[in-house]
Amino acid sequence: MRHAASLRRLRRGEAAHRRRPARGRRGGAAVRGLTSANVTMDLPHHGYRASKQRGRPAPMGGESVLFDDTSTSASQGYYTPGYNMAAPSNDMQAGVNNLFTDPMANAAMMYGSSIANQGKDMVNKEISRFMSVNKLKYFFAVDTRYVLRKLMILMFPYTHQDWEVRYHRDTPLTPRQDVNAPDLYIPTMAFITYVLLAGMALGIQKRFSPEVLGLCASTALVWIIIEVLVMLLSLYLLTVHSDLSTFDLIAYSGYKYVGMIFTMLCGLLFGSDGYFVALAWSSCALMFFIVRSLKMKILTSLASDSMATGSSAKPQVRMYITVATAIFQPVIIYWLTSHLVR
Amino acid sequence: MAFTLYSLIQTAILCTNAIAVLHEERFLSKRSGLDQGVSGFGDDPGIKAQVLNLIRSVRTVMRVPLIIVNSASIVLLLLFG
Numbered sequence: 001m002r003h004a005a006s007l008r009r010l011r012r013g014e015a016a017h018r019r020r021p022a023r024g025r026r027g028g029a030a031v032r033g034l035t036s037a038n039v040t041m042d043l044p045h046h047g048y049r050a051s052k053q054r055g056r057p058a059p060m061g062g063e064s065v066l067f068d069d070t071s072t073s074a075s076q077g078y079y080t081p082g083y084n085m086a087a088p089s090n091d092m093q094a095g096v097n098n099l100f101t102d103p104m105a106n107a108a109m110m111y112g113s114s115i116a117n118q119g120k121d122m123v124n125k126e127i128s129r130f131m132s133v134n135k136l137k138y139f140f141a142v143d144t145r146y147v148l149r150k151l152m153i154l155m156f157p158y159t160h161q162d163w164e165v166r167y168h169r170d171t172p173l174t175p176r177q178d179v180n181a182p183d184l185y186i187p188t189m190a191f192i193t194y195v196l197l198a199g200m201a202l203g204i205q206k207r208f209s210p211e212v213l214g215l216c217a218s219t220a221l222v223w224i225i226i227e228v229l230v231m232l233l234s235l236y237l238l239t240v241h242s243d244l245s246t247f248d249l250i251a252y253s254g255y256k257y258v259g260m261i262f263t264m265l266c267g268l269l270f271g272s273d274g275y276f277v278a279l280a281w282s283s284c285a286l287m288f289f290i291v292r293s294l295k296m297k298i299l300t301s302l303a304s305d306s307m308a309t310g311s312s313a314k315p316q317v318r319m320y321i322t323v324a325t326a327i328f329q330p331v332i333i334y335w336l337t338s339h340l341v342r
Numbered sequence: 343m344a345f346t347l348y349s350l351i352q353t354a355i356l357c358t359n360a361i362a363v364l365h366e367e368r369f370l371s372k373r374s375g376l377d378q379g380v381s382g383f384g385d386d387p388g389i390k391a392q393v394l395n396l397i398r399s400v401r402t403v404m405r406v407p408l409i410i411v412n413s414a415s416i417v418l419l420l421l422f423g
Binding site: 215218219221222223225236237238239 | 344345346347349350387389392393396
């Protein structure tokens, strides 16, 4: 008796758990399929369970309509301004409720939302041909704690003990769980902040014009591209088999913007002396950070390919690459910020 | 040194053109004299072999797109200066 009751509770719990993710997916059809499967599976055992299933499809139907609603009203916000040349999106949300009563407008909305979905699918397919979006999502899975700790490590890496990137069954851990994992959120935000700070610095010196902002942004972007290409080329030509992907290299190149922002702020607040002190500090910190991080990835790669042939040459060459990358950082920080802080 | 994105594109086109016009039999075969000799299987190829591999693969891949891009840039430069 007790065993049957606990079994019933278990089945209810796991069926509810199974039902919940399906509700997140598109359409009530998948959910209705699951609930009908539950009914056929569990009907012989539990009487009140069957009644629960029968009670469920009505709210399921309402839920699926509600789910479709939010997507169409969201796509309305993007697409109907093109069609109607109407007011801002606040009025759009109020107007959408009034449009429901008119069948013609309803049909037009359905058509527009289906076209929007088609366009979205096509864009996703094209983009996923060039780069895998899942790999990109890994780099943006950050949270506040990670960002704060990473910024502290970037500015003061001398007390950080453990530099290993932790793995979980062959996949690297996301930045949320491992503070040593590279991410792309900090470089992106730091790049944008650098461009805005450059505009502010130029404005303070009365040398500002909107073209200069674009020029600054594209110059910094081109330097990142050059650095990543040189790193990729050197890693390929010297057959260093590391697991550094392109996004990893972009992430490690982008960390220098944090140092640049700190240097520029000190230069703006404290004048030329503050600029050079901050430049020295952030250069040393960044060089230490880059050497320790890349040492883990480049120098301790597979030992199988360096056993037979010239193992004396390999570690030297890898050390050269790491040190060259580290030396490049202060040079580029000075180059990109000195003309802004006179 | 202010780079625009347009100058980056220009640099990329010019460098790829330079790689594409290298003569196969007069230049590249002479340089890869040691390549066919030393390439073992479990062995890591040296830097010269890697460079030659890279040049050969770039030429094979970029031949047709380069024709298109060069023609487009010629037309655009003629029209818009």
